[in-house]
Amino acid sequence: MIIDTHCHLDFKDFDGDRDEVIGRAASKGVEKIINVASSVEGARRAVELAAKYDMIYASVGVHPHDARAVTDKVISDFKALAKNRKIVAVGEVGLDYYKNLSPREEQVSAFKRFIRLARDLNLPLIIHSREAEREALDILAKENKNGVGAVMHCFAGDGDFLKKCLDTGLYISFTCSLTFKNAKNLREVAKIMPIERLMLETDAPFLAPQEYRGKRNEPAYLTYLVDEWSKISGLSKEDIARITTHNANSFFRLKLDEGSKIAYQIRDSLYLNITNRCTNKCDFCVRNQTSFVKGHNLKLDREPAIDEIIEAVGDPRRYKEIVFCGYGEPTARLDLLKAVAKTLKAKGARIRIVTNGHGDLINKRPIAKELIGLVDRVSVSLNAETESKYNEICKPEFGPETYKKILDFIRECGRNKIETEVTCLTLPQVDVKRCEAIARSLGAHFRLRLYGMVG
Ligand code: SF4
Incomplete structure (x- = not known):
């Protein structure tokens, strides 16, 4: 329309x-x-x-x-x-x-x-x-x-x-x-x-x-x-x-129905919105302002089941990649993520997850090894060059040890041969050069994202 x-x-x-x-x-x-x-x-x-x-x-x-x-x-x-x-x-x-x-x-x-x-x-x-x-x-x-x-x-x-x-x-x-x-x-x-x-x-x-x-x-x-x-x-x-x-x-205020989406396309990629739960409360989070990303309503009424997600995807080969990235942290539903990724990979999909890197803390175990063969690329949002700055900007629910655990997760993904990138927003208080150096030292790629540009 x-x-x-x-x-x-x-x-x-x-x-x-x-x-x-x-x-x-x-x-x-x-x-x-x-x-x-x-x-x-x-x-x-x-x-x-x-x-x-x-x-x-x-x-x-x-x-x-x-x-x-x-x-x-x-x-x-x-x-x-x-x-x-x-x-x-x-x-x-x-x-x-x-x-x-x-x-x-x-x-x-x-x-x-x-x-x-x-x-x-x-x-x-x-x-x-x-x-x-x-x-x-x-x-x-x-x-x-x-x-x-x-x-x-x-x-x-x-x-x-x-x-x-x-x-x-x-x-x-x-x-x-x-x-x-x-x-x-x-x-x-x-x-x-x-x-x-x-x-x-x-x-x-x-x-x-x-x-x-x-x-x-x-x-x-x-x-x-x-x-x-x-x-x-x-x-x-x-x-x-x-x-x-x-x-x-x-x-x-036309009141046209814009129901929430499990799977949503932007350009030639398909994104999966499997949860609205997140273990951060980032100052810059788009959720503080709107439920919409690029015209898609991502506010879920309830968390979708595996079958619903697979059905929402359809044929994954129509997309450049399938990205687990919605209005929450996808590793909060790790078992479901793995099951969906396995099914989609079998159908020829390329899989990426966008994560805050808290997966080890959320699941109370190191998870990088579990992603081998299921996930082609991991994008970790870092957005700070120090632990104190991270805590100030992102307010993680796991407290001070979170930053170190994110770095461990990035390193482990690399060690397990999973293509890994660290992303950082152009926030005025963040030293992006130092973030890039941290990413490189952990064996990851680095990508700067424009603050205010979502999706
Ligand atoms: S990690 Fe992502 S979803 Fe979670 S609060 Fe931060 S920006 Fe929002």
Whole structure:
């Protein structure tokens, strides 16, 4: 599924073939659409569309071009309209100092009123900002302190503006302008975009992708944007679709079912989430913020049985590797891990485990030998060059002796000819050079992982 988070199907451009356009979107996997209002009348039409089509949601708002039309009555009418459960946002609202079709002071006043409206309704904001980047963020910072979520629609700024938006907590939505031949700079900026805050939009009928440049855009063309993001990020099209769908689902609170996963694919590897138990409480753990990794819900209702895991994998030869790595420490279920690995190896799989290295302590015996022939590669998260730093950052439940036991486990894996790598996050307080030296001294490879990049 893909979600077009911003388009204007209520515009007269679609009067002749609206049903066909919506049908084409669905046939291309664009299963949900947020029809964004840009005028008072547009908001009413958006609500009508949302009532008619199950897959369409709507917003209420007035584009800054028409800021002078925003009166007390408009605001109270929108409040009444927003009682409809398919109104999921306030927008598009903001500032447009490029065309200046409404006086700037009226744009600012309307923008502030809509921020208050969004806060009153507890709905997220869809922001339009053109040549008014600093002002829009300043107003948002003042008027929406600890307030509702917001997305910067149709992002076309530079890297500095992107960082400022992200620091303000905004989601960022890109259009098919990213596919334009002359959008080289924007594609460069997109490379630093954290995928966890990305949403996709067509802004149809505007900004058709390169293949249809100059023609009317429509939600079905969102697939071109998915292709472009796949190229930029190195993730698969399925990854982009799933991650951005999750982002939109959580931002607009669409309540789409995103059940938890035992087996989840990222790129061409399949990951197994066999437990949520862990013997660390790392400061940096992604679990402190979310149950999702790359759009997969990893919060298990219960620990899966062997048969369920094998069934969830299917044919393991479809993947580059099968990785025991979920929302917990896989060696906490060592017997199950070994049984699953044995079955999958017999089917031709390459097996890796990602571990905190506590396996010997958890199982009260050295476990490296037990992995021989079952596990091809072990990735151990070290993340500290000293025991005291490890204890401070990772808070292991086994206490001070943990760090030494992790080093023993790494050494033993190497001795038993299991390919072993030590990983370390780019945490500011960690001396990664010393971590690398420790890894090498134990006969392991070393891999630095970017802090904040999960999966
Ligand atoms: S070892 Fe991994 S799963 Fe466990 S708390 Fe640390 S980061 Fe989270």
